[in-house]
Amino acid sequence: MIDTHAVIAAAESAVAYFVNLKEENGKELPVKVNVVEAGIGGVSVVVSDLPYDIVDVAKVEQKILQQIEQHTGLKKVNVALSRSSPQKHAMKQQAKPLILAVGSGKGGVGKSTLSVGLAIALRKLGLRIGILDADIYGPSLPKLLGVESERSRYEDSKLKPVMVDDLPTLSIGYMIEPEQAVMWRGPMLVRALKKMLLEADWGNIEILIIDLPPGTGDVQLTLAQNAQLTGAVIVSTPQDIALADARKAISLFDRIEVPVLGIIENMSGFECPHCGKISDIFGHGGAEREAEKRSVPFLGSIPLDQELMAAADVGEMISRINSERTGASPITAVARNLLSEIFIKRENSAL
Numbered sequence: 001m002i003d004t005h006a007v008i009a010a011a012e013s014a015v016a017y018f019v020n021l022k023e024e025n026g027k028e029l030p031v032k033v034n035v036v037e038a039g040i041g042g043v044s045v046v047v048s049d050l051p052y053d054i055v056d057v058a059k060v061e062q063k064i065l066q067q068i069e070q071h072t073g074l075k076k077v078n079v080a081l082s083r084s085s086p087q088k089h090a091m092k093q094q095a096k097p098l099i100l101a102v103g104s105g106k107g108g109v110g111k112s113t114l115s116v117g118l119a120i121a122l123r124k125l126g127l128r129i130g131i132l133d134a135d136i137y138g139p140s141l142p143k144l145l146g147v148e149s150e151r152s153r154y155e156d157s158k159l160k161p162v163m164v165d166d167l168p169t170l171s172i173g174y175m176i177e178p179e180q181a182v183m184w185r186g187p188m189l190v191r192a193l194k195k196m197l198l199e200a201d202w203g204n205i206e207i208l209i210i211d212l213p214p215g216t217g218d219v220q221l222t223l224a225q226n227a228q229l230t231g232a233v234i235v236s237t238p239q240d241i242a243l244a245d246a247r248k249a250i251s252l253f254d255r256i257e258v259p260v261l262g263i264i265e266n267m268s269g270f271e272c273p274h275c276g277k278i279s280d281i282f283g284h285g286g287a288e289r290e291a292e293k294r295s296v297p298f299l300g301s302i303p304l305d306q307e308l309m310a311a312a313d314v315g316e317m318i319s320r321i322n323s324e325r326t327g328a329s330p331i332t333a334v335a336r337n338l339l340s341e342i343f344i345k346r347e348n349s350a351l
């Protein structure tokens with residue numbers, strides 16, 4: 001059995017080398033150290049809210065590894081570090097959560113996988129996140145998180161999100177059986193979405209991520225209008241056909257005056273696990289060029305990743321993304337870029 005208290009104490013003592021954890025007035029700095037997972041002989045440590053002016057995060061990580069090994073003997077340690085940021089500070093000032101829609105013109109481009117991935121990565125960066133699966137035709141959130149048998153319920157006349165590892169989630173999938181979905185009509189779907197938005201007890205989240213259905217038809221338009229969106233993120237693959245549909249999605253958000261916070265290129269290149277060679281199966285860079293053409297920010301690329309797909313298939317995305325090293329995780333890089341865009345737009349009063 002791993003002594004998580006000893007691990008946390010060791011990590012805290014390492015952090016204390018770099019950060020004065022207690023200010024002169026006795027107030028504690030809000031650096032948080034958590035052990036998120038303790039498997040056989042190994043442990044994942046998450047340190048969030050390091051002061052954002054710490055320059056060399058790699059040194060902090062090294063010290064943490066060293067202290068944990070010295071005090072507990074553990075060698076299999078994974079450390080995820082995140083700094084508090086001016087962006088995050090700005091987020092903490094707001095009362096109402098930001099509502100971000102993740103959309104795509106075309107189906108199957110990885111919108112649901114990236115919605116969930118972004119939610120987990122943003123949470124790993126220290127933000128309080130909720131996720132709402134509005135993909136009515138094929139709700140996939142319950143499967144991605146491995147909670148297909150869960151059902152939403154009411155408590156004190158409020159719809160209670162299903163908590164998955166402390167992440168509040170709601171999905172049409174918690175309300176109806178899969179075969180029923182196709183029979184629902186637009187107004188019924190919008191009513192169900194409104195319930196999830198307006199009658200749910202999302203707690204004190206800072207960002208709500210909505211996984212929209214694919215396409216740009218009337219249902220998407222109505223959903224997007226009813227959700228009072230703060231901004232939208234578009235997912236596309238590098239293929240021309242997906243990009244053409246991504247363009248339509250951008251036009252839809254332009255039409256309803258929802259700022260597009262950026263485009264993500266998914267399935268962008270595949271690294272051969274044997275020889276390390278990158279193959280651009282669906283092309284590469286198309287979404288970035290499109291973003292430039294449309295003067296929309298490009299938030300980054302996510303490669304084709306067999307392990308991510310396998311984790312998504314068996315409902316283990318949370319542990320998969322939590323175990324990625326923050327600095328080497330494409331989805332975390334995208335989440336950081338998204339936060340920066342939000343910050344810039346808020347500074348310019350565009351959100």
Ligand SMILES: Nc1ncnc2c1ncn2[C@@H]1O[C@H](COP(=O)(O)OP(=O)(O)OP(=O)(O)O)[C@@H](O)[C@H]1O
Binds near residue numbers: 114305
């Ligand atoms: N970067 C990636 N690497 C490998 N597989 C991926 C990646 N992104 C998504 N996938 C896989 O592609 C498939 C489609 O993904 P997903 O369901 O997220 O797409 P979607 O756009 O939400 O689809 P839908 O139109 O059905 O809502 C899934 O099997 C998913 O695991």
